[in-house]
Amino acid sequence: MAKIHVHTAFTLMSDDATTKSFSPGLHEVADDVAEHWYVRLHTGEEPAPDLAPSDEQAINELSAELEAETERLAALESALDARGADLDRREAAIAAREADFDARGESGASVKADEKQKQSNQKK
Known part of the structure; x- marks a missing residue:
């Protein structure tokens, strides 16, 4: 058939x-x-159905909703990018502090070693 x-x-x-x-x-x-x-x-071929005015109105409403959602998502993406940049700055600051702390620790260790050496020399 x-x-x-x-x-x-x-x-x-x-x-x-x-x-x-x-x-x-x-x-x-x-x-x-x-x-x-x-x-x-x-x-x-079977012709495409004509759109009724109510269908056109529904399409316009859905298009407006889609545009609003697109704008909302763009704003969220912008806020996320700003938050990511802030986190990158914080991470760089922490890395700098850790490097400074490590540098102090190494120099502090050599100072302590020098003091121990002096103390052992004085005991002799």
Whole structure:
């Protein structure tokens, strides 16, 4: 079985002299009927449905919602980028402090070693 979309009304006479009338619209017929040359003259693709004014209004409303959501997401992305930059600055400051602390620790360790050396020399 095949579905055909009739765009112009017609009547088909079969080989056994029976007739079948087709009105415009969608019909389900046998495959051999769908492939008949006269049927093909009166059929075609089903047209796209026309949009009703309410459909256009719904599309406009959804488009406005989509645009608002896009703007909201852009604002969130901007805030996230700013927060990321702030965290990067904080991380760099912590790394600098750690490096300074390590440098102090190494120099402090050598000072303590020098003091221990002096103390052991004085005991001798």
